Amino acid sequence: MAINIKKLANEPELLASGHRACVGCTGTTILRQVLRASGPNTVVSFATGCMEVVTTIYPYTAWRVPYIHNAFENSAATISGVETAYRALLKKGKINKKINFIAFGGDGGTYDIGLQSLSGALERGHNFLYICYDNEAYMNTGIQRSGATPRGAATSTTPAGKVIPGKPQKRKDLTAIIAGHHIPYVAQASPHNFIDLMKKVQKALSIDGPAFMNVLMPCPRGWRFPEPEGIDIARHAVETCFWPLYEVENGVYKINYIPKKKEPLENWLKRQGRFKHLFTTQNRHIIDELQAEVDKDWEELKNRAGVE
Amino acid sequence: MAKNLLALTGNDAGAYAVKQVQPDVAAVFPITPQTELMHKVAEYVADGVIDTELITVESEHSAMSATVGAAAGGARTFTATAANGFALMWEIVYIASSLRLPIVMALINRALSAPINIHGDHSDSMGGRDTGWVQLYSEGAQEVYDNIIQAYRIAEHKDVLLPVMATFDGFIISHTTEIVDTLTDEVVRKFVGEYKPAYSLLDIDHPITVGPLDLYDWYFEHKRSQIEATKHAKRVILEVADEFYKLTGRRYGYFDDYRVDDAEAVIVVLGSAAGTTKCVVDKMRKDGKKVGVLKLRVFRPFPAEELADALKDVPVVGVLDRAVSFGGWGGPVFNELRSAMYNLERRPEVVNYYYGLGGRDINTEQIEETFNTLLEIAETGKVKERFGYIGLRE
Incomplete structure (x- = not known):
């Protein structure tokens, strides 16, 4: 699937400026990339979270496509209702347009509280795309740990304490969990590689049935890095293989980008204040553990994709 | 038809x-x-x-x-x-x-x-x-x-x-x-x-x-x-x-009042128990006892004025609640109904009974006994118990 960037760049912006995202937020960048790829015939459902809060402060809305926010844990269930209404009204001839359905949720709303509703909607086979914007913690409520927070990261509920240095547990592999639903399309993407991300959105929307994308969303407030660096931090995460770009299409794994030389994870961690406390003699072992986990996961992914 | x-x-x-x-x-x-x-x-x-x-x-x-x-x-x-x-x-x-x-x-x-x-x-x-x-x-x-x-x-x-x-x-x-x-x-x-x-x-x-x-x-x-x-x-x-x-030909409103007009005691109830209460009303009326029942159909929005008007001439009202408002002053229906009657010139006595929790049966004898208590209040003007239970082991 080819993307005509020139043409897409001239399409009207579907997420209006004037929203209230933080300086340096990569979330709204992701939203704009997704909407550029989906086009205007798209209905969006949103879980409670940063992107919901900053785009719809009544009486204003940044959304130029139909949008619904229901609650925190039910973005997928909500879009499943809208999509079912669409099929019902299509059948009755009350609607005749092709409409895309995209549900968004942050990592809190997807990895944690919304996992059940997402799993149910995927299993039921609704024709929709779910996009998780993964900033690896509950950023909207003040940087609390989630199931997506990496081991060792300092958050408000896993602070870098004298006894417990950040989050003790490994993050869960949500993309793999979703792939376990054997839906037609599952992918990981990053906003730094926007062509890859937009291609994946278009592919996901062209497929009949449920699709899922997990998109890394560096957060300057939560990860503690200078505001201009978000997109480069995302690129860097991909270079370390901490966030591989890959897709699972009808069960077939494909890695979309293989770094020529895997960047040491340490170099990526060093750029983020949330990992600062790991760079001490006492905590150094956590960096080694993280590196070992990334290496193991990367090898497993390569095996699944049949890459040497 | x-x-x-x-x-x-x-x-x-x-x-x-x-x-x-x-x-x-x-x-x-x-x-x-x-x-x-x-x-x-x-x-x-x-x-x-x-x-x-x-x-x-x-x-x-x-x-x-x-x-x-x-x-x-x-x-x-x-x-x-x-x-x-x-x-x-x-x-x-x-x-x-x-x-x-x-x-x-x-x-x-x-x-x-x-x-x-x-x-x-x-x-x-x-x-x-x-x-x-x-x-x-x-x-x-x-x-x-x-x-x-x-x-x-x-x-x-x-x-x-x-x-x-x-x-x-x-x-x-x-x-x-x-x-x-x-x-x-x-x-x-x-x-x-x-x-x-x-x-x-x-x-x-x-x-x-x-x-x-x-x-x-x-x-x-x-x-x-x-x-x-x-x-x-x-x-x-x-x-x-x-x-x-x-x-x-089936008439619906906020509630259905049955033999309430000249009643000395009325039970207010909602749901299935209303039918049982109607049977008891018919039986007791035959015995010359002036009782009636008001079955509430619409609880939200609460028809406060209409209920107050329907019950304004009734000396004693017994409200049956099938849900507990823990720590509250009586059950939900009692609470709202009694409040609705506050501005009446002559306020009826209103008492409250919890019944039927967890599906506990309520039978005609129990309802008759409840009516008799209400009639006794009407006669004596004395409320021994504002809050009671029907069909409960003590």
Whole structure:
């Protein structure tokens, strides 16, 4: 699937400026990339979270496509209702347009509280795309740990304490969990590689049935890095293989980008204040553990994709 | 009028109404004693009797979430639940009314856990009395059928746009077969009419934002408009009832007062126990005792003025509550009814009884005994016990 960037760049912006995202937020960048790829015939459902809060402060809305926010844990269930209404009204001839359905949720709303509703909607086979914007913690409520927070990261509920240095547990592999639903399309993407991300959105929307994308969303407030660096931090995460770009299409794994030389994870961690406390003699072992986990996961992914 | 009489359980009667309304979308999740209602709806769909799209969700929370999505997408919707299922969907129940979505739900009354109990009491719906939904209670299968059909007209009225729950007692009504006088599919479909929402997420050329962040600068005004909508609902409930009467000869209002006019003691009750109480009233009237019963059909919006007016000449009122307001001053019906009578020139004595929790049976002897206590209060002017229990081991 080819993307005509020139043409897409001239399409009207579907997420209006004037929203209230933080300086340096990569979330709204992701939203704009997704909407550029989906086009205007798209209905969006949103879980409670940063992107919901900053785009719809009544009486204003940044959304130029139909949008619904229901609650925190039910973005997928909500879009499943809208999509079912669409099929019902299509059948009755009350609607005749092709409409895309995209549900968004942050990592809190997807990895944690919304996992059940997402799993149910995927299993039921609704024709929709779910996009998780993964900033690896509950950023909207003040940087609390989630199931997506990496081991060792300092958050408000896993602070870098004298006894417990950040989050003790490994993050869960949500993309793999979703792939376990054997839906037609599952992918990981990053906003730094926007062509890859937009291609994946278009592919996901062209497929009949449920699709899922997990998109890394560096957060300057939560990860503690200078505001201009978000997109480069995302690129860097991909270079370390901490966030591989890959897709699972009808069960077939494909890695979309293989770094020529895997960047040491340490170099990526060093750029983020949330990992600062790991760079001490006492905590150094956590960096080694993280590196070992990334290496193991990367090898497993390569095996699944049949890459040497 | 030619009658089309069917033998239906309460659940079957509900499903039959749903079949005739033929909503666009219905969300399905099992919980006793609601399951049979949705089984029947699923059968109608599987056999192609209706073209309703079912969403077979993984929880009640998702049932209400998907129903909200479907209703915001301009579909006519239905779902059903009970007790813990209702408790699980609670968050979204409040959102449904606040987003002004005209969803219709059957709530088959069942006691809330713990201890776990599958039988009928009103702890579920009474717990949800402030969620912004219209609440219609049913005495039997006929009322289940009639209320669900009327619910669509009330919910979808342009001045209302609020969800409506039609409730009925678990097992006592849901699993009891009664004779139900039904309308034809065509008549029901004509009565509910075609659903044409003013706004829809699927009106892709006119994008709307549903459910924005609404802080202290606007939230209050939006709640006020919701309050006004519930006032409109009060008017519309009667308008719809009038139309329904012309169609069926069955008259509905906020409540049904039976032999109340010259009564010295009246029991106020809702749901299935109203029928039992009527029997007792007839028997006691034969014995020359002036008793009556007021069956409350609409608990939300609460018909305060009308109730006060209906009971203003009654010396003693006994309110039967099938749900506890723990730590409150009496049960929910007692509390609201007594407050409604505060401005009457001559206030009746009002006493309160808890009964039937967890599906505990209430029988004619117990009701007669309760009436006798009320008559004694009427005679002596003395209230020995403001709050009592019926059918409880001490």
